[in-house]
Amino acid sequence: MMTLPPLEVLRPGSVAEAVEALRAHPGARVLAGGTDLVPNLKYGMYDTRHLVALRGLSKELRYVREEGGLRLGALCTIDQLAENDLLKARTPALAEACGQIAGPQLRRMGTLGGNLCLDTRCVYINQSYFWRSALGFCLKKDGTLCHVVAGGKRCVAAASNDTAPALLALDAGVRLVSPRGERVVPLREFYLPDGLHNTVLQPDELLVEVRIPPAAFGKKQAFMKLRTRAAIDFPALNLAVALETEGAVVKSISLAVGALAARPVLIKGIDDLVGRPADARFAEELGRRAQKQCRPLTNISVDPDWRRDLLPVLVRRLVLRALA
Ligand SMILES: Cc1cc2nc3c(=O)[nH]c(=O)nc-3n(C[C@H](O)[C@H](O)[C@H](O)COP(=O)(O)OP(=O)(O)OC[C@H]3O[C@@H](n4cnc5c(N)ncnc54)[C@H](O)[C@@H]3O)c2cc1C
Numbered sequence: 001m002m003t004l005p006p007l008e009v010l011r012p013g014s015v016a017e018a019v020e021a022l023r024a025h026p027g028a029r030v031l032a033g034g035t036d037l038v039p040n041l042k043y044g045m046y047d048t049r050h051l052v053a054l055r056g057l058s059k060e061l062r063y064v065r066e067e068g069g070l071r072l073g074a075l076c077t078i079d080q081l082a083e084n085d086l087l088k089a090r091t092p093a094l095a096e097a098c099g100q101i102a103g104p105q106l107r108r109m110g111t112l113g114g115n116l117c118l119d120t121r122c123v124y125i126n127q128s129y130f131w132r133s134a135l136g137f138c139l140k141k142d143g144t145l146c147h148v149v150a151g152g153k154r155c156v157a158a159a160s161n162d163t164a165p166a167l168l169a170l171d172a173g174v175r176l177v178s179p180r181g182e183r184v185v186p187l188r189e190f191y192l193p194d195g196l197h198n199t200v201l202q203p204d205e206l207l208v209e210v211r212i213p214p215a216a217f218g219k220k221q222a223f224m225k226l227r228t229r230a231a232i233d234f235p236a237l238n239l240a241v242a243l244e245t246e247g248a249v250v251k252s253i254s255l256a257v258g259a260l261a262a263r264p265v266l267i268k269g270i271d272d273l274v275g276r277p278a279d280a281r282f283a284e285e286l287g288r289r290a291q292k293q294c295r296p297l298t299n300i301s302v303d304p305d306w307r308r309d310l311l312p313v314l315v316r317r318l319v320l321r322a323l324a
């Protein structure tokens with residue numbers, strides 16, 4: 001049986017107390033729903049001695065507000081967002097993404113903030129300490145090499161959070177609070193290409209709110225996910241699109257793909273497709289462009305060639321669904 005290491009759990013009653021607790025206890029980790037953090041602690045993936053539990057902040061950080069767009073508190077549960085009528089009407093891609101995260105129990109415990117700050121995943125790290133020790137560990141924890149990229153100097157564990165591509169496609173931002181004050185960071189600048197720590201979050205910083213601009217509301221949008229078992233699995237690929245059309249013509253495109261490497265990506269170099277008819281040929285061309293930019297790796301236990309082959313198929317289906 002895998003057990004938790006000895007830990008002191010700190011229970012702040014406000015955001016200000018929470019970030020102060022993080023500052024006062026270097027190496028402390030934030031505990032929201034705990035659906036990912038707790039298994040990782042049992043795997044011995046972190047050396048932390050302190051957890052800063054956010055349950056006491058539920059009143060402060062569990063809200064969905066329409067205010068110059070949408071504002072979502074970090075402690076909204078995934079289940080709450082999947083079922084929210086405002087989200088279903090305004091940002092269906094996000095509601096769909098939430099509805100496809102894990103299984104029902106985990107969606108009830110898991111939070112939006114925890115999902116966006118989810119640690120990267122890899123078939124060589126999400127294993128027991130014993131398993132990893134037998135392999136000689138790896139760059140992400142206790143070791144010096146990467147088992148995915150021979151000679152690799154940077155961890156390429158996969159960003160596996162399903163809300164991330166949906167919110168990227170919708171051009172959302174996140175509000176971060178630390179003892180030094182607060183800042184709002186566009187999501188496209190939030191993630192870093194480093195599986196050891198794949199966000200710009202500082203150790204004493206808390207993600208408190210997600211902001212979705214009103215421009216997202218009018219867009220045709222959809223989310224899609226490839227996974228082994230539809231009932232519970234993490235993504236083998238996740239994609240979201242947000243399109244603006246004028247008549248039958250494409251006016252703007254935003255396509256995000258995740259579960260590849262350490263950060264979800266926005267597909268680039270597609271502006272020349274603006275002005276084309278919004279039809280099946282457009283959807284196919286977008287799929288081809290996405291495939292050129294995405295290289296699935298052996299960081300998860302799903303065949304990378306299969307993921308690569310399926311990518312244009314999924315993009316085509318995703319775009320046609322958004323347009324329909
Ligand atoms: C069997 C299984 C299947 C799963 N399937 C999926 C899936 O399909 N898709 C998916 O996206 N996820 C999946 N998950 C992961 C997880 O359940 C969800 O991502 C969930 O939303 C995480 O939220 P949480 O509140 O439980 O995060 P926690 O586990 O509490 O925290 C996750 C990380 O975020 C940090 N953190 C949490 N909140 C904040 C905050 N406000 N500010 C700063 N840092 C913070 C924590 O310190 C930790 O590092 C799965 C988990 C399991 C066990």
Ligand code: SF4
Pocket residue numbers: 121122123124125138139140141145146147148149154155156157195299
């Ligand atoms: S990508 Fe490499 S360094 Fe990162 S967790 Fe996997 S094996 Fe370890």
